Amino acid sequence: MPILEFKNVSKVYNNITKALTDISFSVYEGEFVSIIGPSGSGKSTILRCINRLVDVTQGSIIFDGHDINKADKKEIRQVRKKAGMIFQHYNLVDRLSVIENVLHGRLGYKSVMSGVIGHYTEEEKEKAFQILAMLGLTEQAYKRCDELSGGQKQRVGIARSLMQEPRLILCDEPIASLDPSSSKIIMDHLSDINETMKITCIANLHQVDVALKYAKRIIGITAGQIVYDGPPEKLTRSKIYEIYQSDEGELITDVK
Amino acid sequence: MSELDIAGQPPVSLDIVKYMRKTRGGKIKTATKSKSNRAIKITLFVLLALTIYGFLTFDYKNVDIAKAMAGTWNNVKVLFGQPKLTYGTWGGSLKALFVTFSLGALATIFGAIIAFFGSLLCAKNIANPYVANITKSFVAFIRAVPTILWVLIFTVAAGLGSVAAVIGLTFHSAGYLIKAYAESIEEMDEGTIEALKASGASFWQIVFQAILPSSISRMTAWTFLRFEINFTNALAVGAAAGVGGIGFDLYMAGNHYFDLRELGYITYIVVAAVILLEMIATKIKATVR
Ligand SMILES: Nc1ncnc2c1ncn2[C@@H]1O[C@H](COP(=O)(O)OP(=O)(O)OP(=O)(O)O)[C@@H](O)[C@H]1O
Ligand SMILES: [Mg+2]
Numbered sequence: 001m002p003i004l005e006f007k008n009v010s011k012v013y014n015n016i017t018k019a020l021t022d023i024s025f026s027v028y029e030g031e032f033v034s035i036i037g038p039s040g041s042g043k044s045t046i047l048r049c050i051n052r053l054v055d056v057t058q059g060s061i062i063f064d065g066h067d068i069n070k071a072d073k074k075e076i077r078q079v080r081k082k083a084g085m086i087f088q089h090y091n092l093v094d095r096l097s098v099i100e101n102v103l104h105g106r107l108g109y110k111s112v113m114s115g116v117i118g119h120y121t122e123e124e125k126e127k128a129f130q131i132l133a134m135l136g137l138t139e140q141a142y143k144r145c146d147e148l149s150g151g152q153k154q155r156v157g158i159a160r161s162l163m164q165e166p167r168l169i170l171c172d173e174p175i176a177s178l179d180p181s182s183s184k185i186i187m188d189h190l191s192d193i194n195e196t197m198k199i200t201c202i203a204n205l206h207q208v209d210v211a212l213k214y215a216k217r218i219i220g221i222t223a224g225q226i227v228y229d230g231p232p233e234k235l236t237r238s239k240i241y242e243i244y245q246s247d248e249g250e251l252i253t254d255v256k
Numbered sequence: 257m258s259e260l261d262i263a264g265q266p267p268v269s270l271d272i273v274k275y276m277r278k279t280r281g282g283k284i285k286t287a288t289k290s291k292s293n294r295a296i297k298i299t300l301f302v303l304l305a306l307t308i309y310g311f312l313t314f315d316y317k318n319v320d321i322a323k324a325m326a327g328t329w330n331n332v333k334v335l336f337g338q339p340k341l342t343y344g345t346w347g348g349s350l351k352a353l354f355v356t357f358s359l360g361a362l363a364t365i366f367g368a369i370i371a372f373f374g375s376l377l378c379a380k381n382i383a384n385p386y387v388a389n390i391t392k393s394f395v396a397f398i399r400a401v402p403t404i405l406w407v408l409i410f411t412v413a414a415g416l417g418s419v420a421a422v423i424g425l426t427f428h429s430a431g432y433l434i435k436a437y438a439e440s441i442e443e444m445d446e447g448t449i450e451a452l453k454a455s456g457a458s459f460w461q462i463v464f465q466a467i468l469p470s471s472i473s474r475m476t477a478w479t480f481l482r483f484e485i486n487f488t489n490a491l492a493v494g495a496a497a498g499v500g501g502i503g504f505d506l507y508m509a510g511n512h513y514f515d516l517r518e519l520g521y522i523t524y525i526v527v528a529a530v531i532l533l534e535m536i537a538t539k540i541k542a543t544v545r
Contacts, residue, residue, distance in 0.1 A: 051454050081456035091451035095469045104465060108456020115461035157451075164455055 002026035002062075003167060003200055004050065009059035011045055011224075019045040021224045023059070029167075032194045032201045034215035036208055038244050042224040043204040047170045050202075051083045052076050064167055081108030084161025088173040090153040094146040098137065098156050101145055102128045105163025124163075131159045135189060151182030158189060162197075169193070171203035175210070187214050208240060331516060339520035343513055344505055349525055356501035357529070359490035362422050364483040367429025372475075374430060375437035376463060381446050391434070398431030403489050407497050416498040424497075425489055429482055436482075440474035441467055476544045480537040487533065491526065502526060 004027040011020040019042045027033055035043045048054045049061055052068055061068040064082050071079055084105070092101045106124050107115045114120075120128075132138050135155045140148060145156060154174060161169055171190065175183035191214050194201045205211040211218055212232040220228030220235070220243035228239050241247065277285040287293065341349070377383050378391040398406075407424030414420040448470060452462045494503025502522060509518040 053450060053454060077456040077458065079456075080454055083454075085451065085454040087447055087451060089445070089447050091445065091447035093448055093466050093469050095472070096465075104452055104457070105455055107452060107458075107461045107465065110461070112458050112460050115457065116464040118465060160451075160455070 003029045003064060004202075005062040006046075007060045007062070009049065009056050009061060011042070011049065011054065012057045019224055020049075020056075023221075023224075023226060025219060025226065025229055027168075027200060027202065029200055030194070030198050031217055032191065032215050033203070033217045033219060034211035035202065035204045035219045035221060036206075036211050036243060037221040041221050043221065044172050045224075046221070047085070047172050047202065047204060050168075050170060051080045051085060077108055081164050082167050084164045084166035084169045086154070086157045086161055086169065086171040086174045088176045090150075090157045092145040092153055092156055092160075095144060097142050097144060098132070098148070099125070099128055099141045101156055102132060102159045102163055105160040108164060128159070128163060131162050135159055149182070150178050151185060154178065154182070154186050155189065158186070158193070162193065162199075166199060168200045168202065171201065173204050173206060176206055183210070190214070334516045335520040335523070337520075338517050339524055340517040341521050342515055342518055343509070344518065344522075349502065349505065349522060352500065352502040352505050353525060353529055355499075356490045356494055356503055357487065359418065359421055359425065359493070359499065359501060360483060360486035363425030363429050363486050363490070364479060366422070366426040367433050367482065367486075368475075368479050370426070370430040371433030371437050374434040375441055376467075378434060379438040379441035381442055381444070382449065382467070392438075395431045395434045398427060399435070401428075403428040404492060404496060407493050411497055418499045421490070421493045421497050421499045425486055425493065428489075429486060432485075433478060433482055436478035437471070437475055440471040440478065443474070444470040473541070473544050477541055480541060483537070484530070484533065487530065 006023050006025050009020055009023045010018075012018050023042075023046065035046060037043050045054060049056050050063060050068065052071070056069060063079060066075060066079055068076075068079060093104070100118065103118075103120050103124060106120060110120075129138065129141065132141055135158060137152065137155055137159065140152060140156075145153060148156065157174075158169075169190070174190070175186050178186065187210060190201055190203065193199055203211075203215070205215075212235065215232060218228060218230065218232050218235050219226060220239065222243050222245060227243055228235060279285055344352075374391065374395070378388045378395065380388060383391075401409075403425060406427045407421050410423045410427070411417075411420040414423060444467065448466050449462055452466050457465065490499075490501060491503035491506070493499055494501035495507030498504070502525065506519065506522050506526075509515050509522060
């Protein structure tokens with residue numbers, strides 16, 4: 001059974017902007033999927049539909065056995081804690097410490113009150129440190145997040161999402177603001193998490209070469225529609241040009 | 257080379273010139289002709305006209321300007337040069353100062369608590385837009401009515417005294433701080449809120465784990481600014497609503513005993529207190545950064 005299923009999903013923003021048109025695909029446990037496509041094609045919208053940061057206009061999304069669109073408030077929280085999310089701009093609380101930000105991943109599991117006052121159990125704190133150790137961040141644990149470099153911040157973002165014990169990690173352009181070497185570190189960690197922890201990963205990527213290198217499956221979308229869905233080996237040059245709707249030689253990330 | 261070297265360049269071509277706007281003197285304009293620029297000019301002009309009109313139509317009642325100036329100078333000299341307590345005592349003044357301080361502090365604390373929750377209803381990035389608009393207009397109305405008037409309105413309900421003063425000051429403070437806090441919240445990065453939402457955090461968890469930590473320093477700065485205002489308001493209210501405090505002493509010295517020396521003494525106490533408060537506020541603001 002797939003862990004995630006899109007069935008004829010369409011999304012129209014404000015009754016005008018067609019972001020997604022009749023999208024269908026399934027993702028199975030343990031897959032590493034990369035979504036590529038030009039700016040404005042609907043990549044972020046796909047991810048944000050999964051955890052209901054946006055509501056779909058038509059169709060249904062089944063995640064972890066729940067029909068996302070029929071979920072009430074409480075169920076949405078249940079669904080969200082099973083899907084971690086990583087952002088281009090990290091979206092950490094800058095004035096809080098690294099460890100506090102990592103522990104934020106537990107909020108979905110906690111009672112409102114203990115979340116409000118920021119009370120975490122010793123086991124949760126130990127777990128947070130283990131995750132930080134895995135990502136090479138133990139030394140930064142008590143630093144304020146605004147003192148970190150971009151690459152470190154993104155690792156804190158990953159740690160926060162792992163703290164949720166997710167079944168799925170959604171990455172919305174995780175390396176778009178990073179230099180090549182930090183990007184590699186982040187992608188290696190994601191790949192590692194996917195392989196060793198068997199957490200399913202869906203990543204929107206702008207860099208085709210990175211997508212081809214790390215993903216086991218590529219979904220190409222253009223203007224809200226899937227134009228390619230398959231393994232990276234089968235993604236031909238001409239298909240890439242079709243996805244980005246440009247002529248040969250016009251892409252800055254031209255591949256061999 | 258420090259000067260702009262234009263000589264070596266070809267003359268500016270005609271199709272660029274087309275886009276340039278010129279002043280009447282033929283110089284190239286740099287400012288855009290915007291509505292706000294015009295509004296500023298009109299406002300300044302109206303203010304100037306009103307000032308001139310005011311001076312022209314003022315009823316001077318045959319005051320001898322030179323004599324009046326000399327008299328005022330004398331008064332100022334007595335006021336600030338020979339401060340002396342005749343009717344009050346040093347301890348009494350300190351106690352009165354404490355009363356005024358407490359009035360201001362109480363109103364600020366109550367106002368801040370109300371404003372924190374109120375601002376959640378009215379910050380664009382978290383509140384429902386309809387609720388936000390209603391709250392904003394209501395709050396704008398509260399702010400439009402001067403503090404002293406609110407105090408007087410509440411004296412009708414609560415009678416003359418400190419209760420009416422605190423409620424009135426609180427009311428206006430809340431109105432002021434709701435706007436200030438809401439703007440602090442609106443300035444924070446929306447992505448942070450979204451990230452916690454995406455992890456399954458509930459509204460109140462997001463408020464206390466993301467919104468409060470991100471905007472606390474701006475909020476404290478606004479709160480201290482409001483406390484300064486409340487302190488001076490409490491001073492004025494002391495006399496107007498019969499609350500007591502240093503404001504009442506000031507009123508007595510000025511309007512009852514006509515004692516400039518006493519007035520000067522109290523003024524010095526108030527100024528010293530305000531400077532002290534400002535220093536404490538700066539210290540606290542520096543720690544909450
Ligand atoms: N909140 C919103 N309100 C209205 N329109 C939106 C909103 N979010 C996205 N859109 C529109 O939906 C379309 C798809 O946007 P989306 O952000 O999913 O694209 P994207 O593929 O992630 O682009 P990018 O690569 O630039 O991040 C765009 O036309 C965009 O303008
Ligand atoms: Mg996007």
